[in-house]
Structure formats: C-alpha cells, structure tokens
Amino acid sequence: MPKRLDDKLLFEIEQFYLDHESETYASLSERFSVGKSTLERIGKQRGWSKRRDQQSSDKLIEQAVIVGESLARLSPNALAEFDQFSQRRLLKIIQKGLLVFEAVIDQNADNPRVLASLAGGLTKLVEVHLKLQPLTAADLVETLIKLDVGPQEFLAQLQQQRKLNAFQN
Numbered sequence: 481m482p483k484r485l486d487d488k489l490l491f492e493i494e495q496f497y498l499d500h501e502s503e504t505y506a507s508l509s510e511r512f513s514v515g516k517s518t519l520e521r522i523g524k525q526r527g528w529s530k531r532r533d534q535q536s537s538d539k540l541i542e543q544a545v546i547v548g549e550s551l552a553r554l555s556p557n558a559l560a561e562f563d564q565f566s567q568r569r570l571l572k573i574i575q576k577g578l579l580v581f582e583a584v585i586d587q588n589a590d591n592p593r594v595l596a597s598l599a600g601g602l603t604k605l606v607e608v609h610l611k612l613q614p615l616t617a618a619d620l621v622e623t624l625i626k627l628d629v630g631p632q633e634f635l636a637q638l639q640q641q642r643k644l645n646a647f648q649n
Contacts, residue, residue: 498532
C-alpha cells in the first residue's frame with residue numbers, strides 16, 4: 481500500500497529526484513512506496529523536471545568554463561610537445577566533450593543564457609580539436625554539405641575572412 485505523503489517524505493523524494501539524473505517517477509515510486517501518478521502530478525506542479533534540467537545545465541556551464549580556462553592556459557606550442565598517445569587521449573576527451581555540448585545545446589535551444597555560456601567552452605574545444613586533428617578537404621566538403629553552403633558562397637566567405645585578417649594584421 482502506498483505511503484501517505486508528508487512534507488518530510490516529499491522533500492526527501494524531491495531532493496533525490498533532483499540529485500539523481502537517471503531517476504524516473506517510476507523508480508521513485510518503487511523506492512519510496514508512493515504512487516507513480518501522485519509523484520508525476522506533484523513533480524509537474526512543482527517543476528521538478530525543469531529544475532533538474534536547469535541544475536544539469538548549470539553544472540555543464542561550470543564544466544565548460546573550467547575546460548575553457550584550462551585550454552586557454554595551454555600555449556599553442558604545448559600541444560605540439562605532447563606525445564602521440566597524449567594527443568590521441570586529449571582528442572578523445574575533446575570529442576566526448578563536443579558530444580556533451582551538442583546534447584546540451586539541443587536540450588536548451590530556447591535558452592539563450594545557457595547557449596551563450598556554452599559558446600566559450602565549445603569554441604575552445606573546437607580550437608584544440610582542430611589543432612590536434614586539422615580538417616582535411618573531405619571534412620570541409622562534408623561540413624559544407626551539412627550546412628547547405630554552395631562553393632560560391634564558401635569562396636565569398638573565405639575571401640571576406642582573408643580581407644578581415646589582413647586588415648587586423
């Protein structure tokens with residue numbers, strides 16, 4: 481028989497849900513012997529899912545800032561000094577980081593604060609990734625196809641970027 485919900489139990493369930501991203505209302509129902517539909521109703525009323533998503537985004541933003549700051553401390557020459565094993569290991573870490581960023585961006589497409597915060601960390605990851613594994617012509621063509629950019633548009637953008645770089649130097 482399901483337990484009667486009091487404030488103390490409800491607080492405990494809420495904290496557990498917020499602290500454990502893999503928890504579902506069904507697993508909470510079993511764990512705390514409370515009806516699943518009751519938890520779904522209360523969770524919806526109190527915005528548990530939104531709060532957990534926000535906490536998750538906040539953690540990822542903090543991690544992105546840490547990664548960005550760490551990568552900023554790496555001099556461009558430091559990457560060249562890494563042995564091949566270290567470069568491959570760092571490349572795998574960066575690739576996993578890029579996947580995490582992609583997932584978070586997809587989840588928070590309508591939240592400009594999260595997107596802006598992630599941009600710096602994502603930029604650093606991409607920069608280091610490109611230093612460790614530069615794009616080949618095939619990679620560039622594949623990216624252009626995904627972005628639906630034609631050759632003329634690409635060349636125009638490339639020329640504009642070269643002019644901008646020449647002006648800045």
